[in-house]
Amino acid sequence: MHPSTLAFSHLKHRVSIEQVLTARGMMTALKQRGQRLIGPCPVHRGDHPQAFVVDLSKDLWHCFTQCRGGGDVVDLVRRMDHSRYPDVARYLASLAQVLPTPARAEVNSPARPYRPYTRNLRLNPHAPLLVEKGIRAQTARRFEAGAYHGPGFLKGCVAVRLHDPEGRPIGYAGRRLDPRLAEQYGKWKFPSGLPKRDILYGFHRIASRLRQRIAVVECPWGVMRLAQIGIPAVALLGIALSHTQLQLLGQASRVVLMLDGDQAGRSASHRIVETLNKYTLAQVHRIDLPQDHDPDDLDNWQLSRCLLSLLP
Numbered sequence: 001m002h003p004s005t006l007a008f009s010h011l012k013h014r015v016s017i018e019q020v021l022t023a024r025g026m027m028t029a030l031k032q033r034g035q036r037l038i039g040p041c042p043v044h045r046g047d048h049p050q051a052f053v054v055d056l057s058k059d060l061w062h063c064f065t066q067c068r069g070g071g072d073v074v075d076l077v078r079r080m081d082h083s084r085y086p087d088v089a090r091y092l093a094s095l096a097q098v099l100p101t102p103a104r105a106e107v108n109s110p111a112r113p114y115r116p117y118t119r120n121l122r123l124n125p126h127a128p129l130l131v132e133k134g135i136r137a138q139t140a141r142r143f144e145a146g147a148y149h150g151p152g153f154l155k156g157c158v159a160v161r162l163h164d165p166e167g168r169p170i171g172y173a174g175r176r177l178d179p180r181l182a183e184q185y186g187k188w189k190f191p192s193g194l195p196k197r198d199i200l201y202g203f204h205r206i207a208s209r210l211r212q213r214i215a216v217v218e219c220p221w222g223v224m225r226l227a228q229i230g231i232p233a234v235a236l237l238g239i240a241l242s243h244t245q246l247q248l249l250g251q252a253s254r255v256v257l258m259l260d261g262d263q264a265g266r267s268a269s270h271r272i273v274e275t276l277n278k279y280t281l282a283q284v285h286r287i288d289l290p291q292d293h294d295p296d297d298l299d300n301w302q303l304s305r306c307l308l309s310l311l312p
């Protein structure tokens, strides 16, 4: 369906005022008081600290100073962007696509909330797979990655520790080493119930470097390889950009996408660049890796050359 044919009433229920403001990094300027958000008006861009009020329960906004008016999420976007209804519809429809599915949808599958796994596992940083990927033992230790030799979930895997954006450990992902199992079930295995979409791998390690250029790759190996040449990087753990990941990347000034050089990586890359350009203020660049190459297939010289090519 063409987005502009989507009914506004549908979109209004799918995307809230708060989600639009969050996607645009405007929430930090607002204070929450009960069911209300209060702050300077993002529509006329004034600085009166109480000009703009959002009623979260009704999903309506109002500006008491210059705009002297308000409305719903459609009015907000229309007035902020000076855009016409079809453009507002397109904007809301595309934002709806990157938002997490509404809580209503989860009623049918009452999964238990994920309980973070916080035990420290002993991992062998000299795993042949890591050596093959060019990841030094010292790097593997720092990133808490290595072969797991015990029984259970990570049996026969090279494990990588995962953290939430604040850096709290939440569990381990396992890279299957048995080629048959990897073929059948996928290379990576994640704990059941893990909110994978809320993870931007490696984010807590680079959170203090968001003014620099941040590389975005698909998988943790790329993050580790780039870290070895001093480049801050994060991994999507796949090729889809979730709402949480969008919000985290929106805090960066410069983002360099470096997804795998395959068909899936390339088309995802185009989509993600578009989304980042639309919803964040970050300067976004894309690097197309050689056909069938992942960042960890390149040597250090090739990796740095790729990134250097972007310097002004």
Ligand SMILES: [Zn+2]
Pocket: 041, 042, 043, 044, 045, 046, 051, 063, 064, 065, 066, 067, 068
């Ligand atoms: Zn206003």
